[in-house]
Amino acid sequence: MTKATLLMAGVVAVGLTATAGAVNAEDIVIGAAAEPSAMDPHYHNLSPNNAIRNHIFESLVGQDETQRLYPLLAESWQPLDDTTWEFKLREGVTFHDGTPFTAKDVIYTVCRIPNVPNSPSSFTAYTKAIADMEAPDDHTLIIKTDGPYPLIPTELSTWGIVSAATMGITGDIAFDRDGCTGIDSWPETDDFNNGTLMNGTGPYQFEEFVKGERLVLKKNPDYWGEVEPWDTVTYRPITSAGPRVAALLAGDVDLIEAPPVQDLPRLREDAAVDVVQGMSNRVIYLHMDQHDSETPGITGVDGNPLLDIRVREALSKAINREAIVAKIMDGVAVPAGELLPPGMFGANPLEPDPYDPAAAKALLAEAGYEDGFEVVIGTPNDRYMNDAKVAQAIAQMFTQVGLPTTVDATTKSVFFSRRNNYEFSVYLAGWGAGTGEMSSPLKALVASPIPEKGYGGTNRGRYSDPTFDAMLDEALSTVDEAAREAVLQKASAYAMEQYAILPLHFEVTPWAFRQGLTYTPRADQYTLAMGIRPAE
Numbered sequence: 001m002t003k004a005t006l007l008m009a010g011v012v013a014v015g016l017t018a019t020a021g022a023v024n025a026e027d028i029v030i031g032a033a034a035e036p037s038a039m040d041p042h043y044h045n046l047s048p049n050n051a052i053r054n055h056i057f058e059s060l061v062g063q064d065e066t067q068r069l070y071p072l073l074a075e076s077w078q079p080l081d082d083t084t085w086e087f088k089l090r091e092g093v094t095f096h097d098g099t100p101f102t103a104k105d106v107i108y109t110v111c112r113i114p115n116v117p118n119s120p121s122s123f124t125a126y127t128k129a130i131a132d133m134e135a136p137d138d139h140t141l142i143i144k145t146d147g148p149y150p151l152i153p154t155e156l157s158t159w160g161i162v163s164a165a166t167m168g169i170t171g172d173i174a175f176d177r178d179g180c181t182g183i184d185s186w187p188e189t190d191d192f193n194n195g196t197l198m199n200g201t202g203p204y205q206f207e208e209f210v211k212g213e214r215l216v217l218k219k220n221p222d223y224w225g226e227v228e229p230w231d232t233v234t235y236r237p238i239t240s241a242g243p244r245v246a247a248l249l250a251g252d253v254d255l256i257e258a259p260p261v262q263d264l265p266r267l268r269e270d271a272a273v274d275v276v277q278g279m280s281n282r283v284i285y286l287h288m289d290q291h292d293s294e295t296p297g298i299t300g301v302d303g304n305p306l307l308d309i310r311v312r313e314a315l316s317k318a319i320n321r322e323a324i325v326a327k328i329m330d331g332v333a334v335p336a337g338e339l340l341p342p343g344m345f346g347a348n349p350l351e352p353d354p355y356d357p358a359a360a361k362a363l364l365a366e367a368g369y370e371d372g373f374e375v376v377i378g379t380p381n382d383r384y385m386n387d388a389k390v391a392q393a394i395a396q397m398f399t400q401v402g403l404p405t406t407v408d409a410t411t412k413s414v415f416f417s418r419r420n421n422y423e424f425s426v427y428l429a430g431w432g433a434g435t436g437e438m439s440s441p442l443k444a445l446v447a448s449p450i451p452e453k454g455y456g457g458t459n460r461g462r463y464s465d466p467t468f469d470a471m472l473d474e475a476l477s478t479v480d481e482a483a484r485e486a487v488l489q490k491a492s493a494y495a496m497e498q499y500a501i502l503p504l505h506f507e508v509t510p511w512a513f514r515q516g517l518t519y520t521p522r523a524d525q526y527t528l529a530m531g532i533r534p535a536e
Helices: 003-009 047-056 103-115 241-249 261-269 309-317 321-328 357-366 387-400 412-420 439-446 466-475 481-497
Strands: 012-014 027-032 061-063 069-071 074-081 084-089 130-137 140-145 204-210 214-219 232-237 255-257 273-288 333-335 374-380 405-410 426-432 502-514 517-519 532-534
Touching (some): 047 204, 069 074, 103 130, 103 140, 241 255, 309 357, 439 481, 466 481, 502 517
Parallel strands (some): 027 232, 027 255
Antiparallel strands (some): 061 069, 214 232, 255 502, 273 502
């Protein structure tokens, strides 16, 4: 199967014909690899949080399994001119407490997002472009931007809408990006965690959250859309892979996310278990410090060799991506030639650099480093699939071309803190495109750090190129979809030609579950109860 076929298929399923014990048709228990840091839908832009909020707090625009947009709380949307968008909201929708959903709730939500206390990762990147909002009536929303901005529908799909009434709003409110009027105070995240403010429009209602033990949801009997088959959904955080697999095999949970690569053959051979897997939007990459003439993790040479494009190209050609996928990822990955898989919006069908250690050595010599230098690769050891093992393999490959390399592997909390302090010259990390299109990784990982534009927020390599930034500016001001995609493809190809960042592979995400169920894999890697169904 080719990479393109794998992506377009979306699912590689292993179906087993033998039947195990019957699955309870009313309740489902999910063994989660990580739990949300809070129930507050705007507190932390983190995958576990975002997956849970989709059950309770819906967006105006939805994302399907391949992250294509579809109408959710907004029935339709259209640009009225280059800087004006009109959204027609769905009528007859109520929050869980029975109050009607209106445009006022959307305006309140946008006002609240930049005012969440102590947010470790805000959703303001997805509201920054909104210059003004107004509601001509309860079910019409007008959004203004400062200039042409085509990503408004996409960005409105990334955050959930809360009830203004539940937040204590009884009078009129008005949007102002410098401070909305009619709102005297902001709710605390703790009041979401204890359930007080857990009032959404989604297919499931909040029942209980005991951190470290369980999150319990119950079916919303008055949901405006398709009624779910599960009366109760329980998420059990089981962060260690071995116990998570054991819980599935013992029947303690019905479905687990992220079964470890080494256990997949055993799970596929178990007559009581099914496995599915699908291409994700998450790219694993190497970032390289391209900021200063000095860099902390390279020794044995004067200055910062990573500023030389020939050195960056040499590092890329020294990496055997195919071997990493085959031997370390056991085939549960696809080598990456850019930051988004082929077939997704703005992606090119770019092939990754071929493994060519001779070319790598020649490039290093040409750049004046034929005697090499020493490198330290920073990596988390508990965040991505086999992250530390991948880093170790790359270290061996760099060493083979004359760059003695060691790995500095730490837990994700320590790693990200050190990464954010720019302690690494080269580091391994991953990025999942929350918007499902190419501007997401390019804007975050490659664009020059320009906070007022929302550029470069995770560009800890600090690559900066005005030519690239101008391409991204053009893409983010082009409303026509075909034209915008072409500019994004051009910008991505340029970044790869400059070796601004080194993509390694795209994760292929597996799920395992008991016989009697089906699950539809998602490119965003979310585990949603809405995707779990009794097998027909």
